[in-house]
Amino acid sequence: MAEESKIQKKEVKEIDLTVLFQKLYAHRKKLYKAAGIGLLAGLVIGFSLPKTYQVDVSLSPESGMNGTSGLSGIASMFGLGNGSSGFGEDALTFNMFPEIVKTNPFALEMLQIPIQTQKEKQILLYDYLDTEKRPWWSYIAQAPGMILSLFKEKEADTVRTIDPFHLTPAQTGHIERLKKVLKVETDKKTNMTKVSVSLQDPLAAAVVADSAVHKLQEYITDYRTRKAKQDYDFQLSLCEQYKKEYFEAQQAYARFADANRNVILQTVTTEKERLQKNLSLAEQIYSQSMGQLQVLRGKVQEAKPVFAVVEPATVPLAPSSPRKMMIMVGFAILALLLESVWILFGEDTCRQLKRTLKKED
Known part of the structure; x- marks a missing residue:
């Protein structure tokens, strides 16, 4: 009996699948x-999205950085340090790079760097972000805000007035936009840090990636x-003072002896x-x-961290996005699934609802 019931269930499943197909x-x-x-x-969405070029820079810090106390100080400065978290200084070393890039002080410094583009000779990164194209639906979404802004006094929107x-609000928008195009990821296993920049100008993307690496190192x-x-510096000032006292003592002795x-x-x-x-x-003190x-x-030289740039910034030849074919295939599959x-x-559910509503009427 049990075997017959199993066979019947299998037949029901096969029949149900056959009916569905x-x-x-x-x-x-x-x-x-x-x-x-x-x-x-x-196709419409794929061609509406502007082309973007991505530049990746890989760097690895020296192993000696893991045992220094300076890194934990940096982490605590950005709110990352936690003595009770159970992580050593190695974890702070790997986790601090992405968090530093997300801070407003770092973003403000990056926005003030001059960059080179294929169309412009030289332009500030702050001003370049305004020149990037956006898909047409973003303008529709921002239309109410743009209409309201016409009735407000225009605020100074330059990097020099930050x-x-x-x-x-405009400056905050630039900072958020930069945080979206500039990303840093760290790998705890390989001790590698990857800096990625995605912009619509390939030369600008390479310049910003290289500048971000140098700025992060600085x-x-x-x-x-x-x-x-x-x-x-304190010891240097003492040396200058002791040098002056030594020369004065030397001159006093020479004058008295003569x-x-x-x-x-x-x-x-x-x-x-x-x-x-x-x-x-x-003379002895000096x-x-x-x-x-x-x-x-x-000690100053010893405290300087050393980074090995494994993969330097290069100007990309082909855009990294949008992938039009993938977008088209994805929308086609989504439409097939929904249909x-x-x-x-x-259809059956709608029919049942209509019948139920007619009976109630």
Whole structure:
């Protein structure tokens, strides 16, 4: 009995599938029409999207960076550090690069860099973002806001008038737009960092990617060497002071010795010995301070992180998006699925609802 029930269930399933396929086959013209509409919609959307070029730069920091305390300081500066999280400094090293790029100070610095494009000789990145094309439906979505902006006073919208403490809506929009086209990803396993830039101008994309890498290196180098530079500058000022005191003691001893060359008096001898001791002490202090200055100079150099650029920025020859064929195929498949669901279930459900409403009336 159990085996017969299993056979009957299998037959029911096979019959149900056969009925479904037969139903779809009977409405194959509708499916062809839906696929055609999907291809047409994908074609329109694919050609409406502007071409973008992507540039990827891969870099790897030296292994010595993982054991330094400067990186955890950078992470804490951007709100990433958490002593109770259980992650070591290696995790902070890998995670900090994408977060730094997302901060407003880094974005504001990037927006002020001059870039080269194929059409313009030189233009600021802030102004270039306004020249990029957008699909036609974005203008329809922004039409109400554009109409309202006509009745408002126009605010200054230049990179030279940016106040980081009080950003205008236009400036905030530029920052958000930059964060979308500039992305950084890190791989904890390979210790590799990839900087990606997607823009509509291939030359501009390569310039921005290269500038972002250098700016990121400068950002990290400046923070890691800041304390060492402060110590070095303080020691340098001390050296200048000790040097001045040493030269003054040297001049005082020389003048006194020249003025009392043939004088044999105990007071003269005592004063000469005192000046000579002061000169020796000043020379010793100046020599020791110069030694400490050389040590601090080595610490500044040691604190600088070293990055190996594995894959440098190059001008792309072909656009990375949009992939028109993939968009067309995707819309055609989506249209087929929607039409199939409607044929198999939608029509019957609508009929049942109509019958129910007629009976209630």
